Amino acid sequence: MDIKEQIVEILKDATGEDFSDNMDQELYESGIMDSMSTVQMLLTLQETFDITVPVSEFNRDDWNTPNKLIEQVKQLQDEE
Numbered sequence: 001m002d003i004k005e006q007i008v009e010i011l012k013d014a015t016g017e018d019f020s021d022n023m024d025q026e027l028y029e030s031g032i033m034d035s036m037s038t039v040q041m042l043l044t045l046q047e048t049f050d051i052t053v054p055v056s057e058f059n060r061d062d063w064n065t066p067n068k069l070i071e072q073v074k075q076l077q078d079e080e
Contacts, residue, residue, distance in 0.1 A: 051076040
């Protein structure tokens with residue numbers, strides 16, 4: 001399973017929605033994600049991809065679509 005598939009599955013678990021056909025869907029302004037689902041998603045991303053997401057540096061604008069999630073995870077993996 002590649003990173004895109006894994007993130008789509010993580011989002012599906014956190015929100016109940018499938019984003020595989022809409023990778024630029026806005027997650028926050030649309031009300032799909034809230035603070036609780038964000039925490040769940042971040043913990044799962046950290047565990048799945050062995051990354052650390054610095055909460056103090058978390059900016060929703062950088063994580064607000066599935067494509068941006070992929071970009072951020074890849075960037076954090078490169079830093080590890």
